[in-house]
Every structure is written in structure tokens, then in C-alpha cells.
Amino acid sequence: MPRHKGDHDARRRDVSAAVWRVLSTQGFGGLTMRAVAAEMGATTGLVTHYFGSKQELVEHALALLDERRQSRPRPEAPDGMAGLRAALADILPLTPEGAAGNRIWVGSWDAALGVPELAAGHGVRYAGARERIRHHVQVAQRQGEIPESDPDDLAASIQSFALGLIVQVLFDADAFPPERQLRLLDAFLASLEAG
Amino acid sequence: MPRHKGDHDARRRDVSAAVWRVLSTQGFGGLTMRAVAAEMGATTGLVTHYFGSKQELVEHALALLDERRQSRPRPEAPDGMAGLRAALADILPLTPEGAAGNRIWVGSWDAALGVPELAAGHGVRYAGARERIRHHVQVAQRQGEIPESDPDDLAASIQSFALGLIVQVLFDADAFPPERQLRLLDAFLASLEAG
DNA sequence: CCATTCGCATAACGGGTGTTTTGTGAACGT
DNA sequence: ACGTTCACAAAACACCCGTTATGCGAATGG
Numbered sequence: 001m002p003r004h005k006g007d008h009d010a011r012r013r014d015v016s017a018a019v020w021r022v023l024s025t026q027g028f029g030g031l032t033m034r035a036v037a038a039e040m041g042a043t044t045g046l047v048t049h050y051f052g053s054k055q056e057l058v059e060h061a062l063a064l065l066d067e068r069r070q071s072r073p074r075p076e077a078p079d080g081m082a083g084l085r086a087a088l089a090d091i092l093p094l095t096p097e098g099a100a101g102n103r104i105w106v107g108s109w110d111a112a113l114g115v116p117e118l119a120a121g122h123g124v125r126y127a128g129a130r131e132r133i134r135h136h137v138q139v140a141q142r143q144g145e146i147p148e149s150d151p152d153d154l155a156a157s158i159q160s161f162a163l164g165l166i167v168q169v170l171f172d173a174d175a176f177p178p179e180r181q182l183r184l185l186d187a188f189l190a191s192l193e194a195g
Numbered sequence: 196m197p198r199h200k201g202d203h204d205a206r207r208r209d210v211s212a213a214v215w216r217v218l219s220t221q222g223f224g225g226l227t228m229r230a231v232a233a234e235m236g237a238t239t240g241l242v243t244h245y246f247g248s249k250q251e252l253v254e255h256a257l258a259l260l261d262e263r264r265q266s267r268p269r270p271e272a273p274d275g276m277a278g279l280r281a282a283l284a285d286i287l288p289l290t291p292e293g294a295a296g297n298r299i300w301v302g303s304w305d306a307a308l309g310v311p312e313l314a315a316g317h318g319v320r321y322a323g324a325r326e327r328i329r330h331h332v333q334v335a336q337r338q339g340e341i342p343e344s345d346p347d348d349l350a351a352s353i354q355s356f357a358l359g360l361i362v363q364v365l366f367d368a369d370a371f372p373p374e375r376q377l378r379l380l381d382a383f384l385a386s387l388e389a390g
Numbered sequence: 391c392c393a394t395t396c397g398c399a400t401a402a403c404g405g406g407t408g409t410t411t412t413g414t415g416a417a418c419g420t
Numbered sequence: 421a422c423g424t425t426c427a428c429a430a431a432a433c434a435c436c437c438g439t440t441a442t443g444c445g446a447a448t449g450g
Contacts, residue, residue: 027309029224033408045428054408103308110302113365114222123367157379163359168351170308172318184352191386228438240398249438
């Protein structure tokens with residue numbers, strides 16, 4: 001008979017948080033059962049108690065990456081240009097937490113590209129993101145904020161810009177403080193409006 | 196007494212090529228001495244004979260990445276907009292070889308971000324790339340091809356676009372055939388000209 | 391020819407990995 | 421009060437890693 005359901009889930013979240021911390025400092029190459037255990041001052045017995053295997057643990061971490069992106073506090077998400085700007089600003093590593101998430105995300109690429117099935121999963125994810133961008137683009141075009149041109153290509157370009165900016169920020173945070181990130185984003189969006 | 200200097204160096208290149216192949220398929224997470232040896236149908240004894248340690252082997256592989264970028268056949272590299280387009284097109288994964296190089300490059304990010312010293316090295320590299328882009332931008336501005344605005348920001352935006360496009364191509368090659376990559380690049384550069 | 395050196399296979403070593411097993415004290419139901 | 425179940429530590433397991441030693445056939449040079 002389980003003591004309390006909440007306790008178990010709460011502890012599981014603790015382990016999950018430790019995984020998150022290890023990933024954000026050591027990357028996937030440094031993610032080991034013992035590292036996670038040490039991160040919470042415990043032994044591997046605890047980790048395997050809540051996550052049966054390492055793969056399960058990694059999958060949970062990757063699922064969290066998605067989850068956190070989707071369930072962000074999205075105060076007002078209008079369509080069109082304003083919504084696009086909000087969505088992109090939400091992705092950028094403007095805060096330490098955002099940087100950690102992006103660092104983990106970028107770090108997952110090496111392992112993902114090595115496993116076709118994982119790579120395909122990422123590919124689908126990015127296609128979905130482009131789809132959402134495309135929606136904003138089309139609304140913006142309908143409202144006359146952006147001149148008419150292939151919305152798929154525009155969406156791909158916009159996501160290219162955001163992804164590449166994230167990578168550069170991770171490798172040179174000093175050169176890309178939050179205000180510059182937003183300035184670059186706004187300038188890019190303005191160039192879209194000018195066509 | 197060495198048999199022939201050429202033989203030794205040639206064999207070393209063979210090992211290096213095997214490392215390249217392993218990296219482009221398994222990533223850094225799958226790069227092991229035994230994997231390299233198996234890739235050339237040999238044993239780890241051969242690998243350690245030509246590269247004393249794994250670190251030496253990895254460093255050689257990363258040095259190759261830089262080398263290949265710099266010593267590309269650069270037929271005509273004018274300054275300004277044309278040179279910028281050539282430089283960016285040269286980086287994109289338009290061919291299988293280009294895709295392999297970029298896949299290895301992207302794959303190195305996880306390990307690099309985990310070691311501050313390596314991360315700083317990448318940061319410097321990207322700053323250098325931005326510097327080169329900035330040069331083209333300033334020439335283009337002087338020639339009136341691009342309206343005046345902060346060249347540093349422009350360079351950062353341009354590199355963002357290129358980097359992000361590379362990542363998207365790696366994860367969904369079918370959606371980004373070479374002609375679309377170039378079309379997106381040209382459209383992006385055109386939007387710069389329009390300001 | 392023969393001693394030497396090279397090229398590499400073979401195999402061992404210590405250490406780190408994911409996983410499994412075992413043990414144990416505390417909390418719970420009855 | 422007691423047997424059961426839980427949460428976790430402790431330790432053992434087999435495996436894979438990078439590295440190092442050993443051995444040996446073939447080529448080389450005197």
C-alpha cells in the first residue's frame with residue numbers, strides 16, 4: 001500500500017530536477033546515473049527506484065523540454081506579427097532558465113542525429129514549430145503587415161534566424177545580452193515587413 | 196628506420212578518415228577507439244599506433260573541420276554582397292560531404308558546452324566568422340548594396356540565419372533540398388538589401 | 391643472412407558504466 | 421503488536437571504455 005501518491009510523484013520530480021541540473025552543466029555526454037545521484041546526495045539505488053532505466057530517464061528529460069515550452073505562461077498571444085514576436089522572444093535564452101533549457105536542447109542534437117528515429121522526432125518537432133510560425137505569417141500577410149510571398153519559406157527563414165541566434169548566444173553570452181537579442185529580433189522582423 | 200614517410204602519413208589519413216566516418220554517423224557520443232578500429236576492419240592496436248590517445252584523435256578531427264572550411268576551392272571571392280553569398284553558400288550543407296561536416300560540427304556542441312574552455316574556443320571561432328561577415332557587410336554598405344545600419348548587428352543576424360538553416364537541414368534534409376536552401380539564402384539577402 | 395626495427399594483432403588492466411540483488415530501518419494496515 | 425510494504429543504501433555484476441603490455445611476422449639495412 002503506497003504511503004501517499006503525492007510523495008512519490010514529488011520525489012520523482014526531484015530526481016527529474018537533478019537530471020535537469022546535470023544536463024545543463026555536463027550535457028548529455030556527462031549524464032550518468034551516478035552523476036544524477038550525486039547531484040541530489042543520494043545513491044544510484046534511489047535513481048533506479050524512480051526511473052527503471054537510463055533510457056526512461058532520458059526520455060522523461062526530453063519530454064520535459066517539450067512540456068516546458070508548451071506550458072509557458074503565455075499572457076496574451078495574439079496572432080500576426082505581435083504573436084510571432086512573442087513566440088520567438090519566448091524561445092530565446094533571455095534568462096538563465098531559458099539558457100539552461102536551450103543548452104540542453106542543443107546538447108541533445110548530437111545523440112539525436114546519431115539515432116535516425118530520434119532525428120526524425122526532432123525533425124517533426126521543428127516542422128511543427130514552422131507550422132505555427134507560418135500561421136502567424138499568414139495572418140500578418142492578411143493584415144498587410146508583411147508583403148505577400150511563400151509563407152513556408154518565410155517560416156523556415158524565421159526559424160533559421162531564431163535557432164541560429166540561440167546557438168550564438170549559448171557560446172558567447174557576453175556578446176548577446178537580452179536587450180541585444182531582442183534588438184536583433186526586432187530588426188529582423190522589421191526587415192520582413194519591409195520585404 | 197622508417198620505411199617510407201609517405202606510407203605512415205597516408206595510413207594516418209586513413210585512420211583520420213575512419214574517425215570522420217564514425218563521427219558523421221554515430222556522433223561524438225559513439226566515437227570510441229574500437230568503433231574507429233572496426234570502421235577500418237582493424238583493432239585498437241592500429242589506432243593507438245597512429246594516435247597516442249583519444250584526445251589527440253579528437254583534436255585532430257576538429258582541426259580537420261577547420262582546415263577543410265578554410266582550404267576550400269574558393270574560385271572567386273569578391274567582397275561585398277557577392278562574396279557574402281559565396282561564403283554562406285559554401286557553409287550550407289548542399290552536398291553529402293557538406294552535410295557530414297556540419298553534422299559533426301553540430302554534434303561537437305554538446306561536449307563543447309560542457310567544458311568552458313572548449314565553449315570559449317567555439318565562441319571565438321564564431322566571433323571570427325561574424326567579423327568576416329561584417330567586412331562583407333561594410334563593403335556592401337559602402338557600395339550602396341545595403342542600407343546603413345549597425346554592421347555588427349547585421350553580421351550577427353546573418354550568421355544566425357545561416358546557423359539555424361544548417362540545423363534545420365540536418366534534421367529534415369528532404370524538406371530542404373539544395374535549391375531551396377539557396378532560394379532561402381537569396382531571399383534573406385534580398386531582404387537585407389531592401390532594408 | 392641476420393639483427394633490428396616497424397606495423398599491427400592480441401590480450402590484459404584498471405576504472406567507469408547501467409543494471410540487478412540484497413539488506414534494512416521506518417511507516418503502514420490490521 | 422506484528423507482519424507487510426515501502427524507500428533507499430550498499431554492494432555486486434557484467435560490460436565497455438581508454439590505455440598499456442606483449443608477441444610476432446614482415447620488411448629493412450648492414
